Amino acid sequence: AAKNDASSSGTKSGGTSFTLVTPDGVGQNEFLKLAVNGVKAAAKAHNGTQKVYESTDTASQQQNVQAAVDAKPDVIVLVGFEFADIVAQQAQKNPKQQFLIVDACTTKTFKNVSCAVFREHEGVYLAGAEAGLLSKSGKVGAVDVLDTPQFRRYSDPFAAGAKKVAPKTQTATRFVGGQSPFDDSARAKEQANTLLSNGTDEIMAAAAAGNYGVFEAAKAKGAFAYGVDVNQCPSSPGTVVDNVIKRTDVAVQKGIDAVLGGKAGTTVSYGLKEGGISLTGLESGVDSSQCVIAKHKDVLTKVEALRDQIVSGELTVDDPAAS
Amino acid sequence: MFFDSDLLMSALRALTPILLAALGGALCERAGVFNIGLEGMMLLGCFTSVATSWFTGSPWLGVLAAALASAAYSLVLAVGAVTLRGDAVVLGIAMNLLAVGLTSFLLRTVFGVQGTFDDPTLAGLPLVGGFSPLAYLAWAAVAAAAVLLSRHVWGLRLRGVGEAPDAAATLGVSPARYQYGAVLVSGVLCGLAGAQLALGNVTLFSENMTAGRGWIAVVAVMLGRAAPLGVLLAALLFGLAEAAGFRLQGLGLPQQATDAAPYVVTLGALFLTTARRRRRTRPTGVAS
Amino acid sequence: MTPRQADTDVAVELRGITKRFPGTLANDAVDLTVRRGEIHALMGENGAGKSTLMSVLYGMERPDSGSIRIDGREVTFGGPGDALAAGLGMVHQSFKLFDSLTVAENVVFAAEPRRFGLVDRAAARRRVRELTEEHGLAVDPDARVGDLSVGLRQRVEILKLLHRGARTLILDEPTAVLTPAEADALFAVLKSLAGQGRTVILVTHKLREVLEGSDRVTVLRDGRVVARLRTADTSADEIAAAMTGRAVELDRIHAPGTPGDVVLDVAGLAGDAVHDVDLTVRAGEIVGIAGVAGNGQSELIEALAGLRPVRGGRVRLKGEDITHASATERRARGLAYVPEDRHAVGTAPAATVADNLAMGHHRTALATRRGLLPPTAVRAHAARLIERFGIKASTPQVPASALSGGNLQKLLIGRELAHEAPLLLVEQPTRGVDIGAIQNIHDQLIAYRDAGHAVLLVSAELSEIRGLADRVLVMYEGRITAAYPKGEADERTLGLAMAGAAVPVEAGE
Amino acid sequence: MNRITGALRSPVVFSVLAGVVIGALFLLGTGADPVTAYGAVLTGSLGTDGIGSTLSTGTSVLGLALALAIPLRAGLINLGGDGQMVLGGMAAAVTGLYVPLPAPLATVAAVLAGMAAGAGYAALAALCENHLGVPLLVSSLLLSYPAVSFASYLARYPLKEPGSSLPQTRQLPEGVALPAFGDSTVTAGLVLVALAAAAYWFADRRTAIGYEIRMTGLNARFSAYAGVERRGLTLRLLAVSGALAGLVGAVGVLSFPYRFLDGALTAPGYTWTGLTAALLAGAAPVGTVVASFFFAVLQVGGLSMERTTEVPRELTQVLQAVVIVFLAARLRFPARWFNRQKEAV
């Protein structure tokens, strides 16, 4: 559905306009919801209007991008790896149109394509460190939607982080898979259960809608879980330890600012250093977050130290998607 | 331990919603209505059970509402395929599509959220001995359906209607009545399957959360030759293959292999059973 | 035959029944009175409106006008259930049975003895045994109906009605698929039922059984009653004339043909239900195979047609070995085939008449060398056959299901004759066909033989075999057990041979 | 007069109208303006900006509809379109990437490889029915899942584009692609599928094999009696069916973005849309084409409606489903409405 809210002052003509195209339904992904917030905020800030085109599959992605290009807004924002090919094609055909891709970049560089990419693995690594420090069984694991490089970013660094602080930690990863991997919370719960029955007591949940299933499984066994994108602690207080926050909204807003400010064609990478990736536990509202980590200040202190090492470049985290 | 009690529990949990839906499908099949809309009816059950449980605080009312809502929804198939003699396959496909759209729409209008509705205070079904009461109901339903079909007056008539509707009609048995009945019962069972999935297996609703379970139920109906015990075995095989698949991921098998495992196992079982049957009865020329 | 005692009572009375289908007036103000305890025959050509009238009586069709009285009371039936409740019962031309259920289950279906809502199977079995003993209709209550012979299935149909306490039994062409022995057994049962005060309405095309088995006859033509006769006072010729509106020559014995070279040569053939069969058919000759249904005749013909596997022996067509040839190859080498089941095998009822007539010709006469099948050729071919064989169809584009039974059979025979194949296999060519059409079909087969073709005929009608065949073979338990030249095959001799001659006959079979 | 009332009474017209009316009620219920919404559907799918998308969506829908219609004409249901299509796409991708031929020839080879892979896999389902006694409906459906998983595995591991975040193969070499019309997304794939439709129409109407297929669909025992070899026919029809599904997969890979991306072929659900179109048309050639085009319009127009109006996206699916339900139930206006009119005239 199109959400073309005019901004407060509402002069549609002459005002700037932005179109956000998503790769999937917004409902399924927290970081897409953040992206929508980002583009709304940008519209407000720039006194303009915005639209959101939600896609469901490759065919609708192409149709939506084409429709966005046809409508000629000031900036077209696209979220997701899926758009790299389409943007490369459209950017060449429409050199006057500005594009902003979040989460990916075209292989060739274009003057009219700006990119914002995230280093989720840095945040996941810190979450893994928390898990390593908190785990009693010495076993931590992750449940991913699918076995793809993009989801491996949520499991491999988690293991690495845990091993960094507790080298003997055993790690494992499960993938939801099945006919509808993004929506299948029951299957995600079973996958979490297979980890739990092996004694795993700290689980990274990167299972989209399945996260809630992972939380339920962990809760039932008195184990702990880690959420993604936003603060998921309130949905299962006492079970969710922390979350890897990905500030898609910030990336969208800053990206649009940059494009409008004449700095198009650049790639900005957001990690711990830039504040694009963070943990709920490292943010200011931690005490009211309902996250378990709020009660483990000692762990947070150690994690903060790791964070500082990563920020300073002293410690680098491997990116599974870069292989 | 690879084959341990956790594996069995996991298989049984995966099995329950599939079994309930497949029993409904089997009844329809016996009555001569090909019901491919199990997935949609189940999804509607998921939503209704969660919404009702949320607003009333009672998961039991949720179960009841799910059964009623899915039964009402199944009327689309009954009216379309039985009364109007439309194509049951197309109707089923459309019902599945409709259920996805409708539940997502309701999710947004009723709860004001997109994607998933999940709340720590949402009341799910209690567990008795590790399973929700609906799981026990599912087992009871297998027995009930088996007795109904083989021994009960209704079951006899239902089988007759499915096999030769005009023969039943000449004896004053209305095929349409029995077909409506079967479709409505399948609606109720799919509603229960949905409630089991959304208030038993997990406690939340998310868009399209049935994720193909209705289709697996359809396969189980075919594989089990629409006999309650056959359907149970088929669903059990499937559940075990899936649970074992999860374990195999732990042994390093790629996710794609474990995704395919239940289907490959099912196909293999099918080959074996039909090979045995074929050795017993040889097909003959035109008469086959 | 003298009218029975109770025949002053009227069991069924139809007044002014009119039933119209789109384009057809199936029943036109029909009056029919059937007395209690009588066997009342309803006759008429294909499409005369017999089945329609019975459907109206049984509540399956609503009449456009007219009234029905049962036992003197006026009734309106909403469906067969009401008719059953009023003491009517019908055995349909195509049996309405559940093949996968047992005899007992079929009999009690929808009138089950119950215990706690469950079907009381023991009681059902007992009930079937009681009924079978009372009426001499032996059949195993636990047999699966799908495994039964046609004759036994019919018994199940009758048991069904008796179980419901039907006082009036309607039978639509009950003997069309029965062997003579089965038909005789059926009539014995019907007579005993009538003797008990039940009423029987019998729809049939067979004059012999009407004359032997009925008390009175009503004849329909074009939906109207054209004659009401007392069987005792009438003759076959009179009934036939009333049905067709012209004089009909009945039960002709056709002159023998002049056999030439061997066309079909079968030696030691073994297959499903067929053991060590030797036979030859020559050009210009009709060879008839008589036998009680279920003795391997159908299997033999299907094996010859290439539709069943052959497990031993050899088959030669015009000297060429076709033992293991496919159905397609056999047809290509000169074989045509009229199967026994014209609805399920011989035609595609949902397809048009033209498409039905094209089958088998579509790769040869009608197709171009490149595999094209021009629609114009199909239509022209259909028009030719419709003309030549007198098939009554409004246009070649109507579906074959709209043809009457007799016309559908003409379509099928016409199509196969048109192949001009050296060998024609024919099964039950006149089953369910009225006497006018029977004559036409017999004439066609004789003309085909006289044109120098070989014909292998399987029929349950002994009169048909005797009338047409130049030689008669008898098949028993999968073997050819006797052979007679034309003239030596009288009904008695054949009957004995069909029963296995010296072999004792099973009770009721 | 008769013809007009006949057309009006036809189930198709009624179902579409009923779907439209019920959809309008839904739209009103959510506060949207039905006229604007339907206008958006039509301009979005048939207007200059949308027709390209409609035709490229239509290419896939029609291709799969034909793949399902052709065996359906003989009474055979192939539920394995997804697996056949994905293997076709994968075979095309592998051929396109690795065959050492000049680009145009590599493209042709990729198309042929895709068709061959689909045909071979569908034939496997036919063999299961012919020789193992597993009903085609079941064997084709069950075989589909492992095929999809296998292709997914290939795209994830052995054939994955190094460095990519997606489970996808490398892009095909420059020029290994189906030529497109102008800068639209419509490729020569449309021509191939249209040719297939024309060939099907011709075979169905005017050839002996088409006749045999039709008769088998109407009464399989009848055609067996007349010498049509059932197993051979099943095998050949499934091979053709699989080849068409494989063609759709190959067309998908040989069009933008010129690579195999896991899930891209199956996610839009063309197989089900195609099956629905084929069933609604009773597998008749012209009907299948019309129904496919109608569904393409509905899908592309629905997305466009979502973009340009306030209509919530879920309603698009609801609208499509309602139209299909009415079509499937073959509702029609009661005859007496028209008879009354006639009397009045």
Ligand SMILES: Nc1ncnc2c1ncn2[C@@H]1O[C@H](COP(=O)(O)OP(=O)(O)OP(=O)(O)O)[C@@H](O)[C@H]1O
């Ligand atoms: N359902 C129907 N729709 C249209 N016409 C019908 C229908 N049933 C019967 N008819 C037509 O009504 C007429 C009478 O048919 P009916 O079945 O009563 O004939 P019949 O005497 O039983 O013939 P037969 O000896 O072949 O059994 C025929 O012309 C037939 O085509």
Ligand SMILES: Nc1ncnc2c1ncn2[C@@H]1O[C@H](COP(=O)(O)OP(=O)(O)OP(=O)(O)O)[C@@H](O)[C@H]1O
């Ligand atoms: N829907 C219909 N439209 C037109 N004619 C019909 C229809 N239904 C039945 N008929 C015709 O009505 C007549 C009676 O049908 P019935 O069921 O008695 O079979 P039948 O013709 O007697 O067949 P047979 O004697 O070969 O078994 C047939 O001529 C049949 O073709």
Ligand SMILES: [Mg+2]
């Ligand atoms: Mg009749």
Ligand SMILES: [Mg+2]
């Ligand atoms: Mg008849």
